Every structure is written in C-alpha cells, then in structure tokens.
Amino acid sequence: MGSSSFASYVIQFPLLLFFLVSFSSAANDLPSFSNIIFNLDRDPLTLQYRININQGTPLATVKLVLDFSGKLSAVFCNKGAYTSSSYQPIKCMSPQCSLASKPVTCVSCNGTQTKNSWCHKNACSISTRNPVTRFSGKGELVSDVVYTESIYAFGNEGYIRGPIDLRPISFGCATTSNFLKGLGEGAKGVAGLGRSSRLSLVSQFSAAFPQFRRTFALDLSGLLIYFGGGPYIYSYGTFFGDLSKLFHYAPLLVNPKSKEEYFVDVKSVKIHGKTVPIDKKLLSINKTTGVGGAKIDILKPYTVLETSIYKALIKVHTKWAKGMNVTRVTPVAPFGACYKSSTIPPWTSKPGSVAFIFPKSEWRIVWRDLVSVNNDAVRCLGFVDGGLKPKTSIVIGAHQLGWFMEFDTSRSRWGFLQPESGQQ
Ligand SMILES: *[C@@H]1O[C@H](CO)[C@@H](O)[C@H](O)[C@H]1NC(C)=O
Ligand SMILES: *[C@@H]1O[C@H](CO)[C@@H](O)[C@H](O)[C@H]1NC(C)=O
Numbered sequence: 001m002g003s004s005s006f007a008s009y010v011i012q013f014p015l016l017l018f019f020l021v022s023f024s025s026a027a028n029d030l031p032s033f034s035n036i037i038f039n040l041d042r043d044p045l046t047l048q049y050r051i052n053i054n055q056g057t058p059l060a061t062v063k064l065v066l067d068f069s070g071k072l073s074a075v076f077c078n079k080g081a082y083t084s085s086s087y088q089p090i091k092c093m094s095p096q097c098s099l100a101s102k103p104v105t106c107v108s109c110n111g112t113q114t115k116n117s118w119c120h121k122n123a124c125s126i127s128t129r130n131p132v133t134r135f136s137g138k139g140e141l142v143s144d145v146v147y148t149e150s151i152y153a154f155g156n157e158g159y160i161r162g163p164i165d166l167r168p169i170s171f172g173c174a175t176t177s178n179f180l181k182g183l184g185e186g187a188k189g190v191a192g193l194g195r196s197s198r199l200s201l202v203s204q205f206s207a208a209f210p211q212f213r214r215t216f217a218l219d220l221s222g223l224l225i226y227f228g229g230g231p232y233i234y235s236y237g238t239f240f241g242d243l244s245k246l247f248h249y250a251p252l253l254v255n256p257k258s259k260e261e262y263f264v265d266v267k268s269v270k271i272h273g274k275t276v277p278i279d280k281k282l283l284s285i286n287k288t289t290g291v292g293g294a295k296i297d298i299l300k301p302y303t304v305l306e307t308s309i310y311k312a313l314i315k316v317h318t319k320w321a322k323g324m325n326v327t328r329v330t331p332v333a334p335f336g337a338c339y340k341s342s343t344i345p346p347w348t349s350k351p352g353s354v355a356f357i358f359p360k361s362e363w364r365i366v367w368r369d370l371v372s373v374n375n376d377a378v379r380c381l382g383f384v385d386g387g388l389k390p391k392t393s394i395v396i397g398a399h400q401l402g403w404f405m406e407f408d409t410s411r412s413r414w415g416f417l418q419p420e421s422g423q424q
C-alpha cells in the first residue's frame with residue numbers, strides 16, 4: 001500500500017496565470033503568505049530526493065540533492081557548468097564569507113587556475129562537501145537570484161500557487177571535477193538544509209522573509225518542500241485544512257559534534273506493543289565524541305540500525321510473525337527478515353507495528369515498517385544493518401519517514417503524522 005493513496009493534494013494550479021501578470025509588482029502588494037514552496041523529485045536509481053530550484057538569469061531549473069547535514073548549498077560551476085548573467089561572486093572580505101569559512105581565504109586566480117573558466121579574484125574561497133562520497137573540495141561563495149512561490153488563499157475558491165519574487169541566495173560553487181560523484185543523474189549539486197548554519201537554505205529563507213520561522217516541511221507524496229512554516233493546506237482522509245493541526249511532535253536534539261544534523265530523542269522501540277531490548281547507552285549522544293543517538297537522514301533509503309539493535313528488532317518481529325502464522329521466506333538483500341505477503345495481516349486490522357517512542361509521544365510507522373519486493377509477492381522488514389560501531393545508532397531513512405513532516409528548528413521540534421490521523 002503506497003502512502004500516496006492517503007494524501008490528495010488540493011491546491012489548484014491552473015490559476016497561476018493570474019499571478020504571473022502581477023509578477024513584477026513588489027512583494028508587499030501580494031496577498032499575505034507565510035511560507036515558500038518548491039517542487040521535489042526523486043532519482044529512481046539512487047532514491048535521492050532533490051529540490052528543484054528555478055534560479056539565475058535566464059531562470060533555469062537546478063536539481064539539488066537534499067542534504068540534512070549541509071551547511072551550505074553547492075552547485076557544480078566549473079567550466080561553463082553554471083551559466084547565469086545575474087550571479088555575483090561574494091567577496092572574501094564580507095560578513096557572509098566569515099560565516100562560510102574560517103579562517104577567511106581569498107581566491108587568487110593565477111597559474112593553472114586561469115584556464116579554469118570559474119575563478120574570481122578575491123572571491124570568498126570555501127570548501128564544498130558532497131554528503132554521499134563525503135568528499136570535500138574547493139569552491140567559491142556566490143549569490144544568485146532564486147524564483148520564489150507561495151500558496152495564497154483565494155477567497156472561497158481554494159488555494160493557488162503563485163510567484164512572490166526573485167530573492168538573492170548564497171551558495172557554493174564547487175570547482176572540483178568530481179563534485180557530482182555519487183549524486184543521481186541530473187543533479188547539479190546539493191541543497192544544504194542543516195539546522196545550525198546561517199547559510200543553510202532554512203536559515204537564508206527565514207532571514208529573507210521576516211515572517212518565516214526557521215522551519216522546513218516535506219511532502220514526500222506530493223513532492224513539495226516548504227520553508228517558513230505552516231499552514232499546510234491538505235485534504236487527508238476526512239480532514240480538510242492545515243495539516244499541522246494533526247501533527248505530533250518529538251524534540252529535536254543538537255549533537256554538539258554534528259550541529260547541522262537532525263537528532264531525535266528516541267527512548268525505545270516497540271513492535272506491536274512489545275519493547276525491543278536495546279542497550280540504552282546506544283540511544284544517547286555522547287557529548288564528547290558525538291557517538292550514539294538517533295537522527296533523521298533522508299539520504300538513507302531505509303532506516304539503518306546498529307547491529308545489536310537490528311538483531312533485536314528482527315528477533316521481536318519474527319517472533320510476532322510466527323505467532324500470527326506469517327510465512328517467513330528467504331531474505332532479499334539488504335533486508336534480514338522477509339515474509340510471504342499473502343500471509344501478512346492487513347495493517348488496518350492491527351495498528352501498531354514498529355513504533356519509535358519519544359519522551360512525550362510515540363511515532364507509529366505501521367505499513368512503512370515493511371518494504372515490498374518481487375512485485376509485492378514478498379515483504380521485508382525495511383531496516384538494514386549498520387554494523388557494530390556506527391557513529392549514530394539509529395539513522396531514520398526515507399522509507400520510514402512517511403509522507404508529511406516538519407523540521408522546526410525555531411522550536412526544536414519535529415512534527416509528524418500518525419498513519420491513522422485524518423482517517424476517523
Ligand atoms: C598563486 O597563488 C598562490 C596561492 O593560491 C600563491 O601562493 C602564489 O604565490 C601565487 N603565484 C603568483 C605567481 O601570483
Ligand atoms: C563518551 O565517550 C568517551 C570516549 O569513548 C568515554 O570516555 C566517556 O565515558 C563517554 N561518556 C559517556 C557519558 O558515556
């Protein structure tokens with residue numbers, strides 16, 4: 001069962017024309033808005049989600065892989081890869097440069113560098129990081145205009161998506177040729193969504209629009225990303241209105257050794273109400289080393305667990321399956337426990353399944369605990385083994401994330417939906 005059947009997107013697009021006419025008017029002539037919205041897409045091979053940003057002059061769509069740990073977005077620029085007449089190199093002696101790079105270093109175009117079409121003397125020299133290969137390379141800090149849109153309430157006729165204006169946004173230009181390695185086809189770079197950096201997209205958009213909260217939200221079913229906070233107007237089951245009214249929350253923690261990432265306070269894991277025995281030490285972040293704890297990383301297609309947690313989870317799950325007369329079959333890599341689909345009871349008959357327990361809430365992931373393989377003849381427990389000494393004990397990946405969630409840095413909380421909300 002795909003999550004898409006649970007979300008029907010109500011925003012109507014054809015009225016866009018109305019706003020295109022008034023596009024050149026100043027932002028304060030527009031009806032009020034409280035967030036901006038961009039499309040997402042997903043690369044079918046790497047399963048990476050990408051934000052589609054229209055930027056530069058002339059406007060061109062740039063696909064950037066979402067990077068929850070990214071301090072700064074970065075686009076591959078070398079040798080004519082980034083052509084826009086409106087970009088501006090950011091000077092090394094500027095406040096933005098000191099946010100991007102410590103110590104500040106200035107680009108000097110000499111020697112072999114002059115053959116390189118991308119070199120601006122005295123631009124801010126930065127290092128750009130590829131979150132997939134973990135490769136850090138050289139680059140420059142630049143700014144260019146980004147086309148922004150929002151959702152406007154339109155009388156009683158519903159909600160329409162229309163333009164706001166063009167905003168300058170700073171990003172890194174990667175000049176090392178292997179920068180795009182490991183990123184899916186068509187990706188031009190990475191979108192930095194880090195929670196602490198003042199140059200992440202989240203921080204830059206909240207600085208650009210004073211009414212915005214430092215927040216982003218993902219609709220992985222309708223493939224949209226919002227910056228600035230709600231409302232998120234949807235129809236969901238019998239619900240119509242602002243989805244954030246249905247949110248449950250878990251605190252977001254800061255890992256002092258990895259400040260950009262989104263750690264959540266998982267206290268325990270349950271399967272059909274049974275607590276999975278886990279060494280509690282693995283669930284807390286060691287403040288000195290940064291090791292341990294649980295985080296959300298959308299670059300991981302499936303949730304990755306430290307070996308002892310993984311084994312314990314499989315043990316409890318297969319025991320439940322046995323009691324339910326669910327037939328186990330040969331596991332399909334990378335999964336460790338797989339079942340014959342026809343023998344699995346429908347999730348609606350037995351809600352619960354895998355749940356992550358937070359201090360004051362619990363997050364039931366229900367049907368997303370399983371992954372269909374072999375044309376749905378087989379379903380596997382959708383968790384993978386992360387080895388014995390991973391840096392982070394639980395890395396919650398894209399498959400388990402569900403279709404809508406909000407990362408609210410301004411209030412240090414993660415908003416999520418339960419599968420059954422809106423269904424009553
Ligand atoms: C070229 O730049 C480097 C620093 O990147 C500097 O050390 C070197 O002296 C420069 N060479 C010339 C000829 O300016
Ligand atoms: C954190 O890790 C260090 C180094 O491994 C260790 O000495 C220390 O006891 C750990 N702290 C806690 C609270 O476990």
Ligand SMILES: *[C@@H]1O[C@H](CO)[C@@H](O)[C@H](O)[C@H]1NC(C)=O
Binds near residue numbers: 323324325
């Ligand atoms: C499983 O099968 C056994 C033997 O056929 C039966 O007694 C039991 O009630 C079944 N359990 C469930 C949960 O269907």
